[in-house]
Amino acid sequence: MVQLMEQYEIWKEMFSPLHALNFGLAGDTTCNVLWRLQNGELENIRPKVVVLWVGTNNHDHTAEQVAGGIVAIAQLLTNRLPKAKIVVLGLLPRGEQPNPLREKNAAVNRLLRSWLPRLGQALFLDVSNEFLHSDGSISSQDMFDYLHLTPTGYNTLAKPLSDLLLQILEETPEERRASLV
Numbered sequence: 001m002v003q004l005m006e007q008y009e010i011w012k013e014m015f016s017p018l019h020a021l022n023f024g025l026a027g028d029t030t031c032n033v034l035w036r037l038q039n040g041e042l043e044n045i046r047p048k049v050v051v052l053w054v055g056t057n058n059h060d061h062t063a064e065q066v067a068g069g070i071v072a073i074a075q076l077l078t079n080r081l082p083k084a085k086i087v088v089l090g091l092l093p094r095g096e097q098p099n100p101l102r103e104k105n106a107a108v109n110r111l112l113r114s115w116l117p118r119l120g121q122a123l124f125l126d127v128s129n130e131f132l133h134s135d136g137s138i139s140s141q142d143m144f145d146y147l148h149l150t151p152t153g154y155n156t157l158a159k160p161l162s163d164l165l166l167q168i169l170e171e172t173p174e175e176r177r178a179s180l181v
Helices: 009-018 030-038 063-080 100-119 151-169
Strands: 049-052 085-089 122-125 178-180
Touching: 009 151, 030 063, 049 063, 049 151, 063 085, 063 100, 085 100, 085 151, 100 122, 122 151
Parallel strands: 049 085, 049 178, 085 122
Antiparallel strands: none
């Protein structure tokens, strides 16, 4: 989802001015991200903020396992990048109507809301409710396949994320730098 964001105008408008680097890979699981971070992906970068958005592809794992993997990544980031703030994005709902995977993603978000404050540098941003209609459905205008975001869906996500990043950075646009993983 992060990798795809770079293909949309919203990336150029909101994140390119922050000198954001996009390390997202389609299909990544928490294990994939953890391995990459342990094996050199953090070398030679010193971001002020790291945005972590992973876990929806861990559909074979329990909510506790997924949240545990996300927290393990956030912990590794705080250890290796002690000056960086870590922003963890909550998992989005998936499927046109309520379903077990959507319930699991919501459970992951509840666990993250509880577990992440222990890390100190980690902030949790959950915009999942922005995608749900009153009847529990998701619009294909936001997610064309009820999982991957459309330009409209990315706009819904990007605005609160950009606002949070700007709040964290509180610097002139030329000095801002964020990394998205």
